[in-house]
Amino acid sequence: MTSEGGTQLDTKLAGLLGGRTAAAIQKSFGIVTVGDLLSHYPRRYARRGELTALDRLPINENVTIVAEVRKTTLRQMKARKGSIFEVSLTDGVGFVSLTFFNQAWRDDILKPGMRGIFAGKISLYQNQLQLAHPTYTLFNEDNPEDERTADALSAEAKRIAEQPIPIYPASATVTSMALQKSIELVLDALDGAEDPVPPAVAIDRGLLAFDRALELVHRPAADRDWLRARDSLRYQEAFVMQTALLQRRLAAHALKAAPRVAKPGGFLERFDAMLPFTLTADQQLVGSEIEFDLARHEPMNRLVQGEVGSGKTLVALRAMLATADSGGQSALLAPTEVLASQHLRSIVKILGPELSAELLPTLHTGQLSLAERKKAMLRMVSGQSLIVIGTHALLSEKVTFYDLGLVVIDEQHRFGVEQRDSLRRKALYPPHVLVLTATPIPRTVAMTVFGDLDISTIAELPAGRQGITTVTVPLAEQPGWSSRIWTRMAEEIALGRQAFVVCPAIDASVTEEPLEDLDEPELTGTAGRPPGVAKVPMASVLEMTERIRSNPVLSDYRIESLHGRMSSEEKDVVMQAFAAGDIDVIVATTVIEVGVDVPNASTMVVLDADRFGISQLHQLRGRVGRGGVPGLCLLVTRAEQETLARQRVDAVTATTDGFELAQADLELRREGNVLGLNQSGGRSSLRLLRVVADADLIGDARAAAGEILDTDPTLSGHLALKEALARRLDEEDRAFLDKN
Numbered sequence: 001m002t003s004e005g006g007t008q009l010d011t012k013l014a015g016l017l018g019g020r021t022a023a024a025i026q027k028s029f030g031i032v033t034v035g036d037l038l039s040h041y042p043r044r045y046a047r048r049g050e051l052t053a054l055d056r057l058p059i060n061e062n063v064t065i066v067a068e069v070r071k072t073t074l075r076q077m078k079a080r081k082g083s084i085f086e087v088s089l090t091d092g093v094g095f096v097s098l099t100f101f102n103q104a105w106r107d108d109i110l111k112p113g114m115r116g117i118f119a120g121k122i123s124l125y126q127n128q129l130q131l132a133h134p135t136y137t138l139f140n141e142d143n144p145e146d147e148r149t150a151d152a153l154s155a156e157a158k159r160i161a162e163q164p165i166p167i168y169p170a171s172a173t174v175t176s177m178a179l180q181k182s183i184e185l186v187l188d189a190l191d192g193a194e195d196p197v198p199p200a201v202a203i204d205r206g207l208l209a210f211d212r213a214l215e216l217v218h219r220p221a222a223d224r225d226w227l228r229a230r231d232s233l234r235y236q237e238a239f240v241m242q243t244a245l246l247q248r249r250l251a252a253h254a255l256k257a258a259p260r261v262a263k264p265g266g267f268l269e270r271f272d273a274m275l276p277f278t279l280t281a282d283q284q285l286v287g288s289e290i291e292f293d294l295a296r297h298e299p300m301n302r303l304v305q306g307e308v309g310s311g312k313t314l315v316a317l318r319a320m321l322a323t324a325d326s327g328g329q330s331a332l333l334a335p336t337e338v339l340a341s342q343h344l345r346s347i348v349k350i351l352g353p354e355l356s357a358e359l360l361p362t363l364h365t366g367q368l369s370l371a372e373r374k375k376a377m378l379r380m381v382s383g384q385s386l387i388v389i390g391t392h393a394l395l396s397e398k399v400t401f402y403d404l405g406l407v408v409i410d411e412q413h414r415f416g417v418e419q420r421d422s423l424r425r426k427a428l429y430p431p432h433v434l435v436l437t438a439t440p441i442p443r444t445v446a447m448t449v450f451g452d453l454d455i456s457t458i459a460e461l462p463a464g465r466q467g468i469t470t471v472t473v474p475l476a477e478q479p480g481w482s483s484r485i486w487t488r489m490a491e492e493i494a495l496g497r498q499a500f501v502v503c504p505a506i507d508a509s510v511t512e513e514p515l516e517d518l519d520e521p522e523l524t525g526t527a528g529r530p531p532g533v534a535k536v537p538m539a540s541v542l543e544m545t546e547r548i549r550s551n552p553v554l555s556d557y558r559i560e561s562l563h564g565r566m567s568s569e570e571k572d573v574v575m576q577a578f579a580a581g582d583i584d585v586i587v588a589t590t591v592i593e594v595g596v597d598v599p600n601a602s603t604m605v606v607l608d609a610d611r612f613g614i615s616q617l618h619q620l621r622g623r624v625g626r627g628g629v630p631g632l633c634l635l636v637t638r639a640e641q642e643t644l645a646r647q648r649v650d651a652v653t654a655t656t657d658g659f660e661l662a663q664a665d666l667e668l669r670r671e672g673n674v675l676g677l678n679q680s681g682g683r684s685s686l687r688l689l690r691v692v693a694d695a696d697l698i699g700d701a702r703a704a705a706g707e708i709l710d711t712d713p714t715l716s717g718h719l720a721l722k723e724a725l726a727r728r729l730d731e732e733d734r735a736f737l738d739k740n
Contacts, residue, residue, distance in 0.1 A: 006191025009035030009727065016189055017182050025182065028171035034186050035727050038193075038214050039687055040179065041233070042166035045226060046117070054094035054129060057122045063131075064119045064167050064176040067091060074107045089118060089131070096122070096129040115139050117165065119175040137177045164220045183218050190214075196724030197236050201704050208232040234688040238701035240724050241689070246702070246709050247725075255430045257299035258328070260405050262291065266325035268318060271355060282460040283311050289456050290319045293432065294406070300432035306458030307658045309626055312436045315458070316408045317347060319434055324359055324386040328405025332389045333423060335410065337365045337568040338575055338591055343389045343410075346597065364390035364399065367568025395422045403428060409435045438619060438658070459659070468621055468631035472609075472653045476640045485605060485634055490553040492603045493584050497629055499603035501548065501587045502620055504611040505540040506563045539607035545587045557584040564591050590616060592623055599627025609635035609652075610645035614665035617652040666691065 007016065011034045014022040025031050031040060046052070052065035067089035074085050085106050087098040098118070100106055116138035120131035168179040195202060195210035202209075208216070208229060213236075216229035262268040279287065286304055293300035306312045320330035334340040344363045348356045362385035364376040373393075379385035383402030388394065404427040424431055435453070473481050489499050545561045548554050560583050562574050571591070577583045579598050586592065590612075604624045609617060617635065625631020635653060639645035651664040691698065708718060715722040 007034055007186070007189040008191060009033065009038070009193055013037060013182075013186070016186060021178075021182060024174050025179075028174045029169075033727075034190065035193075037183060037186055038190075038218070040168060040183075041217055041230070041687055042226070043169050044167050045164035045220070045223070046167055047164060051091040051115075054089075054091045054096050057096070057129065059122055059124055062119070062121050062170055062172050064117060064170055065089075065096075065131075066115065066165070067096065067118055069110055069112050069114045070095065071112055072107060072110055074104055094129070096131055098131050098134045100134075109138070110136075117167075117177060119170065119177060121172060133172075135175050135177065164223060164226060166218060166220075166226075180218075187215060187218060194720035194723070195236070196718075196721040197239050198708065198718060198721070201239070201708075202232075205235060205700075207235055210236065230688055234694060235697060235701060236724075237687055237689045238694065238698045239705055240721070240728050242698065242702040243705040243709065243715075243721060244725055244728070246705055247713075250709065250713055252301055253298050255299055256297050257432060258326070258405060258429045259297060260294040260323040260326045260328050260432060262322040262325045266321075267355060267359065268321040268325055271318070271321050271351065274352060277462070279314075280311065280458070280460045280462060282306075282458040283315055286315050286456040286458055287318055289454075290315065290434065291322060293454070294319065294322055299430040300434065301453050302433070302456060303435045303437065303453045304456045304458065305437050307438065307461060307622075309622055310438075310458040310461055312438070312458060313343070313346070313410075314350075316434055316436060317350070319406060319432075320387050320408065321359075323406040323432070326405065327383075328403050329380070329383065329386050329388060329401050330406040330408060331394060331401070331404060331423060331426075332387070332408045332410065333394060334389065334391055336591055337367055337391050338562075338571050339410065340365055340389050340391050341568070341572050342575065342597065347387065347389070359387050360385045361387040361389065364388060364393050365568055366391065366393040368393075399426065401426050404431050406432045406434065409433070438622065468625040468633055468656055470621060470633040470635065470653045470656065472649055473634050473636040474641075474646075475636065475638045485636060486548070486551050487553055488632070488634070489585070489603050489605060490557075492632065493554075493557055495602075496600075497602035498578065498581070498583070498598065498600050499585045499605065500592060500601060500620075500623055501544060501585060502592070502604065502606045503539040503541045503544055503587065503589060504608050505538040506565055506589060507540045507542045508537055538611060541587050541589055544607065548585065548587060554585070558582065559585040559587065562586050562588040562591055564589060590620070592620070597626055598623070600629060601626070602629045602631055604631070604633040605636065606634070607636050608638070609649045610637040610639035610643075612648075614648050614651055614661050617649070618658055618661050621652065621656075 012022070012032060013025065013034065013036075016022075016034070017025070022032075025037065029036075029040060031037050046066045051067055054065070054067070057063050057065070068091075070088040070090040072085065072087050074083060076083050082102045083104045085100040085103055087100075087106075087110055089096045089098065098120075116136050118131060118134055118136045120134040123130050123132050166176075166180055168176040168183075170176045170179065190211065193211040193214060197207060197210075201207075207213075210232075213229040213232040216225040217233060220226040220229070290300070290302060290304075293302055304312050304315060316332070320332070323330050332340075332343060334343055340363060344361055347361050351359065351361070360379060362376050362379045364373065364380070368376065376385075376388075377399060380388055381400045381402060388401075393399070407423055407427075424433065473485060475482060489501075493499060541561050541563045545559060549559050560574050560577070562571060566574075574583065574586065578586050578601075581600060601624050604621055606612065606617065606620055612620070621631070621633040624633060635649050637646065637649050639649065648665075651661060655661060689698070708715075708721070712718055715725075
């Protein structure tokens with residue numbers, strides 16, 4: 001709130017910093033208020049006596065460095081009037097140059113031996129590092145007019161040398177120094193900041209007061225200041241976040257749903273009696289949890305996570321049958337048409353002719369003909385079809401249900417919040433929701449991101465699986481191994497087996513979809529390559545299909561393409577032919593990542609594997625070794641050792657345990673936006689909190705937030721916390737929590 005007494009956290013920056021500065025900060029960072037700016041914490045702290053390692057600077061990125069002027073050169077341009085002033089900076093080992101045109105006056109300011117903070121965009125010109133469009137702030141030099149004693153000057157010099165200098169996440173238009181100056185202006189004007197963490201909680205944990213923590217994190221006199229301030233602010237962030245998630249959980253439990261209970265002799269009992277195998281212990285346990293949830297008047301909100309091939313879909317089908325027993329319909333939302341079509345075929349097959357005729361499973365996708373869509377919609381609105389499987393087409397306003405009781409979402413991260421919510425709005429009562437994911441989630445992430453969901457885990461694989469051998473093919477070190485890839489694949493096909501080849505692109509210019517979990521520098525093609533080296537074109541489906549067909553060791557086999565530009569009918573024809581054994585090799589994009597089930601497929605070759613995230617590689621690998629045939633996965637990469645890209649590939653090679661990989665994935669990338677729309681990859685909405693390192697802190701904050709909400713669910717007695725939630729969650733984030 002903004003009072004008449006002075007600047008508050010909700011005060012707009014324009015009135016304090018001026019319209020131009022405020023607009024630049026808003027454009028670069030989305031920062032509008034005083035609270036937003038003060039939450040833009042330093043990403044690190046430098047010292048006057050410490051220089052930045054110049055050889056580690058990322059090319060083509062905006063950087064802020066601490067460096068020393070090595071030499072300067074002022075010369076006149078020959079071709080035209082004017083001067084060039086060149087400055088060479090050093091860290092004692094490497095060098096970076098600055099160039100100023102027609103600014104000879106800087107020769108009187110920048111002198112050899114001076115140190116300061118320099119900012120700009122790092123580029124490579126004639127194999128030399130340059131700082132383009134540079135700005136700088138020099139450290140204070142000795143003042144010859146200072147009359148203090150030598151001891152006093154020495155003490156002051158030591159204090160200044162040791163004082164941490166905040167370095168902020170910056171942009172091309174707003175430097176770290178500019179942010180520091182703006183933040184200092186705001187801190188000087190701030191008229192207190194109410195702490196959202198209740199006094200009893202803060203005192204018990206030894207936390208600093210909120211306004212004191214803000215002061216010390218931005219203007220520390222020593223390392224102990226910002227370290228303690230960050231600890232206090234980190235706890236506050238966890239406390240506010242967990243309060244938001246727990247509030248949403250309480251709101252969900254307050255809704256009333258129609259119970260869905262299996263009946264004696266009904267669909268579920270008949271289905272279980274005809275199963276030719278016994279459910280695993282994990283499947284039985286999770287099934288019991290789901291049946292308990294479905295029988296309640298509160299809508300189920302449960303996430304089922306499990307390894308690739310662990311039988312999550314079977315568990316979901318049993319939930320659909322229990323819902324059908326009560327007369328309700330179930331909608332299974334799949335991310336691709338290939339997967340939706342396969343879900344329909346596998347469900348019809350496992351149900352058998354009799355149950356299928358009664359339940360009438362129906363497919364609804366955007367690629368159906370007009371007559372097929374009308375037929376499917378009639379089955380849905382009349383209640384004839386008790387099981388509906390579809391893609392985004394189910395979200396159309398024209399699609400209605402007779403009595404939608406259960407929503408099953410396969411791979412939640414593939415659907416936006418608005419998309420998922422639109423399906424739920426088609427129910428007469430709040431439907432039960434079951435989310436399936438084959439990307440295992442570490443406990444800390446589950447607690448942070450899915451804090452308002454109940455979570456079940458299927459870790460046990462069905463009996464009979466032969467396992468998968470995964471090998472990294474490192475072409476950077478072993479370029480000669482390239483031909484062996486295709487020979488090895490041919491050996492598998494000669495045994496009567498089938499293979500997948502996965503490429504990150506359809507053709508030379510089109511990727512199937514945004515590649516998962518890659519940091520921005522790697523998307524520019526610099527990952528695993530020296531600065532300035534041109535990126536190697538990505539392997540593409542259309543090109544690789546022709547190359548594999550022309551390879552002598554594979555020329556006798558049937559090889560087809562599969563990608564997202566094909567129509568639904570074209571993709572379905574290829575997949576059905578592959579499942580029937582009429583195609584030996586499919587060259588595909590990640591369209592086959594989820595759910596494709598061909599037991600005879602034994603080999604997976606992933607080209608440019610470093611272009612994919614850990615969870616994508618794990619999902620892709622799960623397409624082989626699904627029957628009685630052992631699986632082989634070759635991860636082909638040009639990324640060099642010690643690069644982040646190579647670490648991802650090697651992590652997948654090291655283990656087939658999805659839970660270990662989920663932890664490695666989390667440690668190698670940012671957490672994403674845990675409160676808003678950007679849930680995976682990209683910029684993290686977490687400011688100081690990190691879910692791996694701060695797992696215990698998050699758990700403690702959750703417990704403390706739960707105690708507050710137990711006694712004050714509306715936070716009427718905790719106004720500072722209520723206002724912090726309003727500041728932390730904008731309208732988009734609140735809508736996300738309401739719908740998720």
